[in-house]
């Protein structure tokens with residue numbers, strides 16, 4: 233029978249990598265805490281309607297990329313392509329409007345999009361998602377951008393570019409949409425097939441097209457800033473001023489429209505030159521009408537999501553630190569069969585005292601156990617035989633220097649802690 237491999241676009245995160253992911257999540261957790269965000273765990277699948285109404289029917293995500301199926305009760309279910317719609321659903325469903333506002337929540341987990349897999353683009357990928365719900369103030373937008381920047385700073389990511397824009401609101405967008413449609417309609421012949429279809433349904437998305445010919449047309453497209461209403465303009469000015477106050481540099485890009493339809497006012501992305509064409513490590517913005525779009529009351533909100541797979545790619549390329557490499561402190565070795573029971577107890581005692589301890593589980597000879605100790609990269613071998621058992625001692629061999637000492641069992645933990653701390657600090 234043929235071997236079964238993982239489906240296209242998904243990947244396994246194996247031990248050689250998973251400890252690095254754990255470091256990234258630890259940093260995220262700490263950062264969230266310092267900004268007053270609480271972690272939530274939301275379902276991996278939702279009613280399809282949540283996304284079609286929330287993200288927008290004419291977006292690529294909803295039109296082409298969702299994993300949608302009927303469950304056994306004939307309900308249309310979709311694996312979440314993103315977390316924002318679920319966050320807002322949870323806020324509404326659990327009546328969080330009655331809590332002190334804004335409600336600041338974050339989550340991390342896999343998202344699913346049926347996209348063409350390529351470098352930095354997967355069909356199952358991880359996001360960390362931060363949302364500030366119930367906050368209409370532009371300072372909430374600034375805080376959101378500040379969290380993403382602080383997260384990347386703590387992870388050691390460099391050479392990032394923040395790109396921001398305002399996409400207006402239902403008040404001023406229709407006018408902008410009209411101006412765009414007129415502009416693009418008179419240049420139909422220069423637009424690609426996809427953009428011709430977008431012209432009627434979602435002309436703003438043309439601004440985002442990566443095709444050479446479309447980019448040339450969008451260069452001189454009407455400027456969104458000329459169409460913003462007073463409120464959107466003031467909001468955007470305060471966001472920019474807040475970023476200036478924090479010393480955050482950013483580039484304005486009137487063509488940044490993002491791939492999801494719920495955005496109002498602020499939209500932003502953080503780009504890395506290290507990622508090739510899939511260069512966004514993070515994207516987000518304000519979505520003041522999303523709650524209503526999914527059937528709730530008015531809840532202003534702003535948030536971002538960062539791609540964890542991409543963060544790790546950049547960290548690897550920039551040789552960022554992932555914290556201490558996991559290592560084995562002690563490998564316990566039984567000199568004879570009679571000592572195996574004592575080795576089991578020794579290892580148990582060391583682990584209880586926060587020492588990373590391993591032992592042979594397969595009845596190996598003493599020589600093979602010593603070999604296993606060095607192949608596991610253990611710092612010390614703790615050897616137990618007849619003499620040690622009789623004297624209540626352990627022979628500790630430093631595997632780096634081959635130095636060997638017999639120590640009373642009673643002082644072993646303290647001695648090991650001393651040695652391990654000085655090695656780690658050294």
Ligand code: HAM
Nearest residue numbers: 314316353354357512513514515516517535536537539
């Ligand atoms: P998004 O721009 O679609 O926004 O995704 C956010 C980030 O997820 C991207 O910048 C990228 O790093 C990562 N990402 C997206 N698709 C893939 C993929 N196929 N493979 C690997 N990484 C990927 C959102 O999802 C919004 N919900 C963000 C948001 C939160 N807006 C407001 N609040």
